[in-house]
Amino acid sequence: MKKTLFLFNAWVHAIxxxxxxxxxxxxxxxxxxxxxxxxxxxxxxxxxxxxIIGFLCMEYLRKVDFHKLLCHSKVLFFAALVILYGVLLxxxxxxxxxxxxxxxxxxxxPSELFKCIYVLYISAVYMKAENKERAFxxxxxxxxxxxxxxxxxxxxxTAVIYGIIFAITSFLAGVKLSMLALLPxxxxxxxxxxxxxxxxxxxxxxxxxxGNADISGTAWHWKQFQLAIARxxxxxxxLDGTFWSNxxxxxxxxxxxxxxxxxxxxxxxxxxxxxxxFVLFILFYRESCCCxxxxxxxxxxxxxxxxxxxxxxxxxxxxxxxTGLTMPLxxxxxxxxxxxxxxxxxxxxxxxxxxxxxx
Amino acid sequence: xxxxxILVAFFICWGILIIASSMLLAVKNRKELLDFSRKIAERxxxxxxxxxxxxxxxGTKIAWTEWQFYLQCSVRRKKDMEKFFKxxxxxxxxxxxxxxxxxxxxxxxxxxxxxxxxxRKYRFRLRKKTVRCLQKLPxxxxxxxxxxxxxxxxxxxxxxxxDRMQGIPGIYQIMRGPSGRIxxxxxxxxxxxxxxxxxxxxxxxxxxxxxLFPMEVIK
Numbered sequence: 001m002k003k004t005l006f007l008f009n010a011w012v013h014a015i016x017x018x019x020x021x022x023x024x025x026x027x028x029x030x031x032x033x034x035x036x037x038x039x040x041x042x043x044x045x046x047x048x049x050x051x052i053i054g055f056l057c058m059e060y061l062r063k064v065d066f067h068k069l070l071c072h073s074k075v076l077f078f079a080a081l082v083i084l085y086g087v088l089l090x091x092x093x094x095x096x097x098x099x100x101x102x103x104x105x106x107x108x109x110p111s112e113l114f115k116c117i118y119v120l121y122i123s124a125v126y127m128k129a130e131n132k133e134r135a136f137x138x139x140x141x142x143x144x145x146x147x148x149x150x151x152x153x154x155x156x157x158t159a160v161i162y163g164i165i166f167a168i169t170s171f172l173a174g175v176k177l178s179m180l181a182l183l184p185x186x187x188x189x190x191x192x193x194x195x196x197x198x199x200x201x202x203x204x205x206x207x208x209x210x211g212n213a214d215i216s217g218t219a220w221h222w223k224q225f226q227l228a229i230a231r232x233x234x235x236x237x238x239l240d241g242t243f244w245s246n247x248x249x250x251x252x253x254x255x256x257x258x259x260x261x262x263x264x265x266x267x268x269x270x271x272x273x274x275x276x277x278f279v280l281f282i283l284f285y286r287e288s289c290c291c292x293x294x295x296x297x298x299x300x301x302x303x304x305x306x307x308x309x310x311x312x313x314x315x316x317x318x319x320x321x322x323t324g325l326t327m328p329l330x331x332x333x334x335x336x337x338x339x340x341x342x343x344x345x346x347x348x349x350x351x352x353x354x355x356x357x358x359x
Numbered sequence: 360x361x362x363x364x365i366l367v368a369f370f371i372c373w374g375i376l377i378i379a380s381s382m383l384l385a386v387k388n389r390k391e392l393l394d395f396s397r398k399i400a401e402r403x404x405x406x407x408x409x410x411x412x413x414x415x416x417x418g419t420k421i422a423w424t425e426w427q428f429y430l431q432c433s434v435r436r437k438k439d440m441e442k443f444f445k446x447x448x449x450x451x452x453x454x455x456x457x458x459x460x461x462x463x464x465x466x467x468x469x470x471x472x473x474x475x476x477x478x479r480k481y482r483f484r485l486r487k488k489t490v491r492c493l494q495k496l497p498x499x500x501x502x503x504x505x506x507x508x509x510x511x512x513x514x515x516x517x518x519x520x521x522d523r524m525q526g527i528p529g530i531y532q533i534m535r536g537p538s539g540r541i542x543x544x545x546x547x548x549x550x551x552x553x554x555x556x557x558x559x560x561x562x563x564x565x566x567x568x569x570x571l572f573p574m575e576v577i578k
Contacts, residue, residue: 032540172362227399229384230392243543244396247536267385271378278374285367299363303370310373317380 008287008351015280016329016344020051020337022261022273023330027253030260032246043253043332050334054341061116061345062352066294069349070124077121077142080114084149087111091153095324099153109335111150111158112326116342118146119165119304123297126173136175139166140182156194157311157325163187164307169300208321222318224249228259229317236266253332255324258316273330274313281306287351294350301347305340400534400542403549408526409489411555413504413516415564420494422504422517427490428466428474430483437462443481447474491517500567516558526555 024044031040087110092100100107122139129135143166150159167183195202204218228244231237245252245260252260262270281302288298305328312327314320326333328340384392412423432440440462444451447470453462466474466485478485493504505515513521529552534542561573 032538168366172366174362223395226384226388227392227396229381230389231396233385233389243400243534243536243540246540247538248399262381262385267378267381270381274374274377278370281367281370285363295363299366303366306370310370310377313377314373317377317384319376319380 005352008283009348011283012280012344012348015276015283016055019273019276019329023257023327023332024048024051026257026261026264026330027332029242029264030245030249030252032242046334047332047337050337053334054338057338058341058345058348061342062348064349066297066350066352069120069346070127073117073121073124076117080110080117081146081149083110084114084146088149088152097153097155099150099155106334109333111153111155112333112335112339113342115162115165115304115339116301116346118162119169119300119343120297120346122166122169123173123300126169127293127296132173132175133179135173136170136179139170144186151190155324157323159190160323161304161308161311161325163190164311165300165304168303168307169296172296172299172303205321221250221322225256225259225316225318225322228252228256228263232262232264232266232270234266235268236262236264238264251324254326255312255331256316257327257331258313261330262316274309277306277309284347284351297350298347301343305343397534400536401532401545402535404531404533405528406531406552407528408552408554410491411524411526411557413524413558413560415560415562415567417563418559419564421496421560421564421567422491422493424489425468425492426471426487427468428471428485428487429463430466430474430478431461431463431486432483433461436483439481439483440464443477443483447477494564496567497570499570500572503572504567520558524555524558527553529553 028044284302288295326336410424453464505517530550532547534545
């Protein structure tokens with residue numbers, strides 16, 4: 001059994017290593033320096049620094065006893081909630097979003113960092129509860145408060161991800177489908193609130209579905225996604241040939257990472273990265289099958305990561321309307337990277353405990 | 360737990376949808392999208408040939424064109440500029456200060472190669488311009504050969520044979536983005552550049568210096 005766990009850990013670490021370093025390469029190539037005629041190292045070095053921090057956090061969390069985590073989940077959840085509302089008062093505004101705290105030279109985004117606490121808490125509530133529907137209502141109310149803080153920043157992409165995490169966890173916990181039907185209603189209501197508050201949101205959604213997109217206006221972003229993907233072809237333009245990502249693709253190192261990766265590596269490279277995420281999911285899925293008790297947390301965590309990847313890719317492939325969403329482990333952003341590693345650390349912690357108890 | 364299997368199937372279908380739509384964009388609609396990208400990024404560039412020299416009967420250059428490098432940068436980067444010139448081994452003496460905003464200093468041709476390398480380190484953009492040079496000649500000979508100074512215009516042989524020596528500028532099409540990066544392999548020739556032809560005089564440099572001007576030039 002120990003050998004199986006060792007192999008599982010080795011595979012997970014190898015996949016994480018490949019994906020993270022692909023991300024650093026992508027950031028390097030998409031930050032072109034016209035004076036050096038090369039990719040710029042400033043963002044790539046920062047990402048590497050956060051990769052090491054994230055990796056250390058993951059290793060630390062992996063070694064923590066999951067019973068302790070479950071015990072403290074309530075305290076952690078409410079402490080995180082206070083910080084999420086605190087950022088609205090004391091946070092810094094970047095790109096029109098008040099969602100960051102400045103610590104020295106670095107900025108931290110609590111909504112990205114606290115994903116693991118959110119997943120842990122709502123899973124813990126479901127695991128302890130005998131009446132799943134009651135737990136669903138309790139989690140639902142707390143999720144509205146949690147997601148409300150993120151919507152006030154306003155960070156719609158991350159809010160959608162939290163909503164989906166809640167839906168998936170509730171679905172896996174075995175909540176009745178009739179209760180789950182409330183979720184689309186909530187989603188539609190939130191959409192109307194969003195459209196009511198922001199006129200550009202309505203235009204963006206209307207033009208996406210109507211097909212009468214104004215290329216110089218709202219459709220500019222997704223036209224750039226399409227052009228970057230088209231330029232990649234089957235095998236891409238190599239890392240030094242990412243002309244479109246350097247010049248026209250908005251936030252190529254961040255919100256448009258999949259399109260930039262497609263331009264650099266083509267369908268083959270992008271598909272390999274996507275498949276690696278699926279392999280990661282399947283590895284955790286297989287490992288979670290050994291112990292039914294912890295399966296909810298493990299699958300919720302890994303689904304949250306895979307869901308964000310799929311959402312990001314769908315936005316970049318113009319399957320769903322555009323919103324700012326990072327690609328886990330690939331996109332530039334310290335908080336996003338550390339937050340993803342914390343999620344993985346949480347899942348690994350539950351897998352490790354499962355091994356010692358499940359045997 | 361059957362719900363997990365439903366979730367796995369849902370994720371796999373979604374993954375397939377993403378790869379299929381990527382293939383649609385990168386394979387099926389590729390040509391159409393590439394044409395559109397060309398429309399956005401394509402720029403026409405005119406490249407002027409270097410003006411050909413005037414030589415004497417032995418082939419010694421009397422009037423010729425030289426590339427001159429110069430550095431133009433914001434006054435805010437004065438300290439960097441000082442370091443740059445110190446490292447290059449040139450005394451820092453900016454020749455112009457345009458509206459107290461930017462400074463210009465020429466770089467001698469001998470230091471040009473080093474300056475290009477060093478400019479990358481300091482993230483300066485070296486600019487270059489062509490300068491028409493003339494051998495030291497008596498005033499009458501200078502008027503005969505001509506000059507291309509800004510305030511005097513062109514005169515003498517320079518003006519008479521200007522078109523022949525200038526050549527024909529080439530028009531090229533390239534893909535260039537707002538960051539200034541040029542797409543590799545995007546260079547298309549619209550009109551090829553033709554270099555100018557040199558003008559050979561029947562007289563030697565010494566004869567010109569003595570005031571003996573040739574009656575005709577060898578074309």
